[in-house]
Amino acid sequence: xxxxxxxxxxxxxxxxxxxxxxxxxxxxxxxxxxxxxxxxxxxxxxxxxxxxxxxxxxxxxxxxxxxxxxxxxxxxxxxxxxxxxxxxxxxxxxxxxxxxxxxxxxxxxxxxxxxxxxxxxxxxxxxxxxxxxxxxxxxxxxxxxxxxxx
Numbered sequence: 001x002x003x004x005x006x007x008x009x010x011x012x013x014x015x016x017x018x019x020x021x022x023x024x025x026x027x028x029x030x031x032x033x034x035x036x037x038x039x040x041x042x043x044x045x046x047x048x049x050x051x052x053x054x055x056x057x058x059x060x061x062x063x064x065x066x067x068x069x070x071x072x073x074x075x076x077x078x079x080x081x082x083x084x085x086x087x088x089x090x091x092x093x094x095x096x097x098x099x100x101x102x103x104x105x106x107x108x109x110x111x112x113x114x115x116x117x118x119x120x121x122x123x124x125x126x127x128x129x130x131x132x133x134x135x136x137x138x139x140x141x142x143x144x145x146x147x148x149x150x
Contacts, residue, residue, distance in 0.1 A: 034135030
């Protein structure tokens with residue numbers, strides 16, 4: 001079993017200390033809030049979607065190192081992607097971090113986000129890592145209620 005310190009690999013710490021896209025884009029046209037009631041993380045994801053493509057993405061809020069790093073990496077990976085590609089990335093990310101029967105758990109092709117595959121051993125932390133992703137999905141789907149990790 002991996003040690004807890006393995007969760008905080010250099011990529012996670014780098015994105016936590018210097019989060020990318022930690023801002024509300026000037027012209028966002030979709031947004032959704034996310035809340036993790038277990039630990040209190042709160043994030044808002046902002047999207048500028050034009051012709052089905054994510055032209056800009058940002059986030060704001062508070063949270064632990066894992067939730068902020070995950071949001072930062074997510075925004076970097078989704079900028080320029082289609083809505084369909086973003087939804088596929090959501091599914092893929094959830095599969096590599098969740099420890100569910102039959103789920104694909106090969107983190108290949110996920111870039112820096114593969115570091116989150118170690119969270120399978122810490123189910124409580126999975127909610128931290130997936131919070132921004134749930135908010136992004138809610139923003140794409142036009143949901144008005146805050147996305148929750150529950």
